[in-house]
Each structure stands twice: as C-alpha cells, then as structure tokens.
Amino acid sequence: MLNIASFLDIAAPYRAIFLDSYGVVKNYQGLIPGAPETIRLLREQGKIIRILTNDASRSPEQQASRFAEQGLPGILPAEIITSGMMAKLFLAQKVKSGRVAYLGTTAAASCILQAELPCVPVGSVDLENCADISAMVFLDDEGFDWNTDINKTVNLLNQNNIPVIVANGDKLYPVTQSDVSIATGGIAKLVESILNRKFIHFGKPDTQMFNYAFEDISREGNFMREEVLMVGDTLHTDILGGNKFGIATALVLSGNTHSKDAANWISSTGIIPDHICHSIVG
Ligand SMILES: [Mg+2]
Incomplete structure (x- = not known):
C-alpha cells in the first residue's frame, strides 16, 4: 500500500x-x-x-524561455541545472585540445558544448582521418541518422581510446500516456555493451x-x-x-x-x- x-x-x-x-x-x-x-x-x-x-539538449536560458512560453514565467536560468552543464564543465576541465565528436543536434552542440574546442557531428567524422578527435559526447536522441551514425560511433570509439561523455543518462522518456521514446542514455548503453566499456555519465x-x-x-x-x-x-x-x-x-x-x-x-x-x-x- x-x-x-x-x-x-x-x-x-x-x-x-x-x-x-x-x-x-x-x-x-x-x-x-x-x-x-x-x-x-x-x-x-x-x-x-x-x-x-x-535534458542536455537545451541551455538553461532556452529552458527558462520555454517555461515562460508555456505559462510559467519567472524561472531564472540560474535556477535551472542541467546535465548538459555538468558535461560542459567536464569538457572544459579535462579536454584541452582536438575536436569533440557528438551524437545530437547542431543546436544542442552549439549551446551545450560551446567550449573552446571545435565540435563535429559523428556523421561528418572521416574515420580514415580522426586521430584528432579528443572526446565523444552522447548529447541528444535527435539530429543524426540512427542507421549509419550509431554504427560509425562504435567504429570511432573502437579505433580511439578517448573519454566518452553521456550528457543525459535517461534511457527513455514518455511521449504519450502509454508510449516511450529511446533517449540518449539508452543509445549510450547499447554502445557501452557492444564495446564492453563504461562511459562517463552526467546527470541524475x-x-x-x-x-x-x-x-x-x-x-x-x-x-x-x-x-x-x-x-x-x-x-x-x-x-x-x-x-x-x-x-x-x-x-x-x-x-x-x-x-x-x-x-x-x-x-x-x-x-x-x-x-x-x-x-x-x-
Ligand atoms: Mg522526469
């Protein structure tokens, strides 16, 4: 009970x-x-x-304006703490050179990663020429081709022993009363099990x-x-x-x-x- x-x-x-x-x-x-x-x-x-x-796909500022648009004004960006912020802090402290590859939308990469380092979607990485990729981030469940880019991620990480950051550890999220969608953390779990590796998870x-x-x-x-x-x-x-x-x-x-x-x-x-x-x- x-x-x-x-x-x-x-x-x-x-x-x-x-x-x-x-x-x-x-x-x-x-x-x-x-x-x-x-x-x-x-x-x-x-x-x-x-x-x-x-939610690592939007910055605190974007999430605060979304709350306001939906009818909840007055939430300050400083009152919103996202797992994307934690990933960003980690990158700023630990990854000082090279390019950061990511799975997710360009918009999420520009607001979350916006660090000093250039970011490149996994889909645009040339696997023959990827030695300068210094970290990989699982950012969002949208913005890439599930068929080709998850496979490419596995190959990239198989060839390069780099830190892998999961900016949102959630495995799924509800989209209707009964249906769920696979979230970034679910994709990361799949790749972790394929490669037998443990990634760095941020967020609750x-x-x-x-x-x-x-x-x-x-x-x-x-x-x-x-x-x-x-x-x-x-x-x-x-x-x-x-x-x-x-x-x-x-x-x-x-x-x-x-x-x-x-x-x-x-x-x-x-x-x-x-x-x-x-x-x-x-
Ligand atoms: Mg929740």
Whole structure:
C-alpha cells in the first residue's frame, strides 16, 4: 500500500526544493496544470527552488524561455541545472585540445558544448582521418541518422581510446500516456555493451549534479542536507540520486512512474522514496 500525501504538506518542512522538470513540472502535453500555482506558493513560503534536469539538449536560458512560453514565467536560468552543464564543465576541465565528436543536434552542440574546442557531428567524422578527435559526447536522441551514425560511433570509439561523455543518462522518456521514446542514455548503453566499456555519465542519479545544486543554494544561505527535498517522477534517476546524496526524496506519480506500478517498482528496485504524492499539484 502506498502512503500518498499532498505535495504541499510534504514540502512544508523543507527550505529548498529540487524539482525534476519532465514528468514533474511539465509533460508531453505542456505544463502540468496547476504547477505554476504550486511554484508560486513555494516561493511565497520563502523556499528556494532549483530545477534539476537531465535534458542536455537545451541551455538553461532556452529552458527558462520555454517555461515562460508555456505559462510559467519567472524561472531564472540560474535556477535551472542541467546535465548538459555538468558535461560542459567536464569538457572544459579535462579536454584541452582536438575536436569533440557528438551524437545530437547542431543546436544542442552549439549551446551545450560551446567550449573552446571545435565540435563535429559523428556523421561528418572521416574515420580514415580522426586521430584528432579528443572526446565523444552522447548529447541528444535527435539530429543524426540512427542507421549509419550509431554504427560509425562504435567504429570511432573502437579505433580511439578517448573519454566518452553521456550528457543525459535517461534511457527513455514518455511521449504519450502509454508510449516511450529511446533517449540518449539508452543509445549510450547499447554502445557501452557492444564495446564492453563504461562511459562517463552526467546527470541524475550522478552525485555531481546534486553537489552542484547544493553548493549553488549554499551561496544563498546556510543549508543542511536534511532541509532539502528532491522531487521526481523516476526512481532510477531522481529518487536514487537524492537518496545517495542524503537529501529527502518525493516520488510523483505524474510521469514515468504510474500509480499502478509504483509499489511493485519500489519493492523490486529497492529505491525507496521518503514521500509519495500524485503530483506537485495539491
Ligand atoms: Mg522526469
């Protein structure tokens, strides 16, 4: 039996709320009705809000304007922390020369990678002349030919022992009530298993994103971890990541985890949220 409570009751004791985006604030149809009202109430109560998203295809600025267009104004780019930002930091610190190959759209590469290094889509890499490729990034599930470019990626990585970065570890995402699409992390998993290699995954459940968010709110005041609540719709990313980081977690049933599956999934995975609610509304 699930112990389902109201989100505002759950959130009441916490001073900072980390919200996942997709499945929590929005879904395939747009904003979840009532979400802007909830966020307004949380702000009125003086809570600090951060959006922690594994969407690596858009910059925080682009995601903030998208929220505003959809009817949720007032989310600042500085309040949005994306797995793409983590990948970008890693590249800036660790990869100093050569070209960065990527799977994804040109738009995602220009806003996420925008580092000092030239970026090239895998489709344009000449496998006979690729010794200067210094890193590979799995960026997005769009913008390339699945038939040729995944195969090319396998060949590129088979020939070159370079760091491989997965900017979004999500394996799938819902596109309707019942259908899902394969996300970047799913493609990366496939290539990892073919090559028998482990890539560097950014985004939830990785602790780096939680660390970044916690350090970020700590600039606004003194926070203890037990004063922070992570709210998400996915056990393996949001809830596992929040649990590992030592903050409280709330599972919402408005996205990847449906109410009919929640109890089974929680017991079969052993990923146990501290709280469960239908959605952030109510
Ligand atoms: Mg989600």
